[in-house]
Amino acid sequence: MPESLPYEIISEILSPLLKVPDDLFANNRPTSPFAQYAKPSTSAYLVVCKKWLLAATPLLYNVVVLRSQAQAEALAKVLGEHNGLGKHIRKLRVEGGYGDAMLTILASAPNITDLLLSMEIWGGNSTDGLCEGLPLVNPRRLIMHEGRLARTSKMVTNLVDELAKAIAGPWTKLTSFISPYARDSERGRQIFRALEKANRLSELVVLQEEALMWVYPIVKKCPLESVGYLERRWWWRERNAPPKDPALVQLIQNYEKLHPRLPLLRNADLVSPSEVPKAVWFTPMENVPSEIREDIWSRILRFALAMPERDWDASNTSRYVFRPESERLRRLGYLRVCKMFYRLGRPHYFEDITLGSDRESTAKLDELLSGSDMQPHIKTLYATNYRTRHFTWDLFEKLLDTTGSSLLECGVDVGTYIMPRSLFGVDKKPEPPAPPPIIDARVLFSKMPNLRRLRWDCKVEFRTPESDEEDGGELARLEALWIRGTSPTFLDALINARLPLLKTLYMTTNTVNYAPFLTVHGPVLTSLHISLSILDEMWALPPDRSSKRLSSLCPNVVELVVTWPQQQRAAPPRNAFLSYEHRADIPALPRSRRRSHGSAASTSVVAAPDVPASAFDSLKKLCLVVDWFPHERAKLEAWANYLLQFDTSETPALEEVSLPVLSWPTTEREIGRSSFVKAAEKLLEQGGTHRRSEKSTPQVAWPSMPLVKKLPLRPHLGAQSRVTATRRA
Template sequence: MSDNSLPDEIISEILSPALKVSDDVFSDNSGVSPFSKYSESTSAYLLVCKSWLRVATPLLYSVVILRSKAQAKALGLVLANNKLLGQFIRKLRVEGGYGPPMRTILQSSPHISDLFISFMVYSSDSTDGMCQGLPLVNPTRLILRDERKQLLNKMSSKLTDALATTIPKWDRLVVFDCPYIQESIRADKIARSFAKSQRLHTLYLPKASAVGWAWPELKKCPLRTIHVKKPHEFYEFLPSDPEVQSLLRFPAAAPKAASKAEIPDFAPSLNPSFVPMQSASKEVYEMLCARILYFAMSVEGLMDDSSLRVPKRLPLLLISKTFYRVGLPHYYTHTLLKNTSAVSKFASALSKHPWVAPHVRILNGVADPVWGDAKSALTLASNVSADSALVASVLSQTTALVRVSCHKRSFHREAWDQQLAETTIAWDAFAAMAQCSGGCLREFALKVETRQHASVAPFGKLSALTVLDWNSETVFDDLKSTDPDALSSLEELRITRTSQSFLSALRLMKLDSLRCVALTNTVLAPEKFLMMHGHKLTELDLPYLTVPKLGISIFEMCPNLVFVSFFGYPSSGDPPEADDFYAPQAMPSLTKIVFNMSYWTRNKEHFAGWEEFITNFDDEDSFPNLREIQFKCCTWPTTERDIGKSFWVRWAEMLLERNINLTDKAGKNWRPRLKVA
């Protein structure tokens, strides 16, 4: 782009949305700073070309946010060398003390109208520069940030005294955004300084309960409005003084979501006996009604994602006999069976309306019922054999099933520990399902009751199955009859519980489509299975404590992995060692490693082990294209003090030197901050 391609005014309009900081975000004095999110700096826009640099510089400097000593030092040097840049600063947010450079910054910024000051200053953070620079500016709005449990140290006290002394000298200061809910030494000292100047006309308070202490202190000021940031709660006391009542302004309450959709008020028909589509044939009328109910019952959405909230569909069937007849197949397309009673009712419905059975596509259990399992500690069926036969009968009639799974259950990597209660079906029911729906069933994720002698034949019927969550310790005793083409479409396999005979049966199958495997810590000795099928896998999920127990490297058994996830508890065993993740040859395919842990260890020895693992992890030779290591328990610090102490930051910067990003549970990577030389 040449310098003369666009007028500066047009470029300014283009860049303004990207460089603008909204006033609500700038003035946010709640607990966590809205600027603690780590993203690309907006200053990158200035590097595009000279015309963008020229136009964007005033926009960039109009609102300045300082969150570290290094940023303050850098800005101080820039303003000392270029006095013009300080003229652009209109809003300044300072989230710490930041030492001597603050005097230079305030001295070089004579046009500051909005000043944000934080009292969250620790004793190691000098406020001398800030105290010396406050008399050099003259803002119209002052915004303070403080914690409920205030930091009372030498530096914060010096800043409080300097601010209380300077406020009466600021003859333009008329707006005050106060963070205090109740009286305190600091709050009273600042309020008295405003009362002394008697220029304040707009006051912002965090809650209505703060009015009780603020009004007696500030009622001498010529206040015009008192804005309360949160709606008034019934338990919050307000002064009865009519003067303060007339000044209060509360935000509008958020509109409550309507529990039911509003029904439009149509004018009454001129013909009370009007019948819609009276002239249409019965076939056309029913076809149109069926199509309407298809969308009203969210059939397509539930087919794509069965974890969606199921809308209330029964009232739609009760509109008319026609709606009942044509809507019944859609009603049962996605069926949620909450307990054995629901199974019985569903079986009765199929017996009464057998033509509905071929329309059933999805059967979902929930987290706690048992379908014909005599050994469950949760629910004991009164007649186990009858219940098992009932479930088998249902699965025999529903010949077009696509998904049979546990309601709202993740396939892998997210819900490893939520195994306390599981929907269980009998082995005979599983065999019946495979026999009748094997050609169309794509996903199965229920627990199957253990049987000591079973046949592998049902797996040969599941030709369309792509996702299998196997949770059964059933023993197979006819392995020689295993069909090598069984489970030919299987892409994702999760094994929660199993027997060695099931793993042996899998080794005898080709499983040409298999790409993702997830194993829990109850799966013992998976080496032979991984040696047989590991070369096909692109994703692997297993406990990291299993890795040292394997007789061979997982990367030797699975040389084509793109993604590998290790889950477990940091305190449940020894941390991993770098040698356990050795790859005998380079793996250019691997790009991401995940450690899926819900919390972090406080054990010093375990922590030291993880530190050693990160330090000694060999990635350059073994994993040349590894670009991300994710810790699901990682939380990035939000303040300069916490950043300085964070081992996550230390590890992230260590890995960045090897061109690897360390990411948190949301996949957000650390961005190195400016450092003091």
């Protein structure tokens, strides 16, 4: 099929796939938009067949983005071997100096119309080739890029000087300039003076609106046709802003006609009631029987009022408990349309209920559970409390008695009594409460037959089963369980309970022993979310207790998510996923089991156990959920050392290690100096050469997982081939 298509049609098909949007090419923000890890290379389209190669090559070279020295050298080599290839280059983005290779590139690309030059150049990156090659091109548009800090090295100074000479001299076609300078600076004035001297500038774009105050007086004598800015002035600064030149106002309006932007609400035009067109009254389904009409509207409102499932993985409690106020107002808006919408929408509105920590909220829930017709429609209920617990066990039992059969998701912080408060908000010393009743788990579970997700935070005591064979009840549809706070008797009750569909477990409290529970229900778990303190403790168990290790209790876990407790914020794990000699908590071993290095009088007690440790044979994804990442050098080095010492011997099937809060480097220099990139490469090497199965097939595929904000393969900044090396990394 591809061989039968003419070149023109193939070119039209491939053009959208190989096109680089101009807003990305001309982006001169501090972080390059091309600093991405997960974006696949577009050069794959060229290897389909020879016809596609010939049709796509001009499209591929139309926009060239250089982000590394290796890319520049590869492109220079390709252009040197193929003389006519550089004529296809129309837009060139250079994010560095790249030495003598730039002279060859600029000499081979005489048709460049858009040129972006970055001033974020470090001392070891030569700009000699770039300086010599600037007079060889004649662009129509120039975009300058500055990093977060202006570099003042000799290489950058030479480049700015040569750039100013080219603007004022041989660049006779230059009519458009995009400036990165928001504040007045000598480097910026040098460029604008060159533009003033050339007197050819017709379009000017600055980074911020305030920059026009010092830029426009320099270039106002140029034949300007439009002037624009990328960022608006903050509204509170407009009051004290000096009046603009009328000519400048007209130039800004000309730019906004060509590049319209969304208007601010405060500047929206007011329309008088007389100008509003009269609505044409129309009643949908007017001639349809009322039963059918209401059934259709009820289905529509069910989707309109539906709420997405809460994300338990959110680090902030308010993100998965409380719904945004905008969502509540949006849902209420449907009920206020008409009486029919109110009547049909109320059951769907009460499917998802969220309560705060005030007494009024629990009082309203008590009233709703007492005599409302909305009880059977409640499917999701969340309630959280701060300092005082207003959601009592009696109210929780009332909830289950009235809505238990319809309840699908429940997450409440249940207390046994209400703590009184003083007039000034200071907790009074409560009276000794009456001992709460001992709960029978079988009765409690029978009231929640359809429950799918349970977030448990309650210290009430449960009746201890008399024997392991005793029937503990059943939660037939429970898929996810979050143990946030509990008494040990609740886990004892769950041991004898039947949980046939349980696949996900959240263990965030370290006040109980999970080993007996995991011994019974651990083999069915596929997703485990565990607190770091619990994981470190279970990982450091001695070899004679290997049956109590997490990998033995949960052998079928595919996804492991580690959460950080408040008292251990931003610190790397002490024991988890470290080899025996790198763990902080090493159990004492008998002297006969210790390795002796050197003489018999050696005092080293660090020894690897003779018994092989159990492994997570099914674990494929590991996610380290840290609330925030430290900026101190010592803590960053601790994290880098941890990742460098990361041991994959107990995770033979691991494919992905995710650290969402980690900000990956975006430039060639930062990538080369980053310890985290080195750790990622080491992990990739370990994964690619790790143990094989009995059929001699690799169990891991690390190199196929270069994902954003995860431990990816180093962004390829070198040349894979003569074609791919010329495009962005």
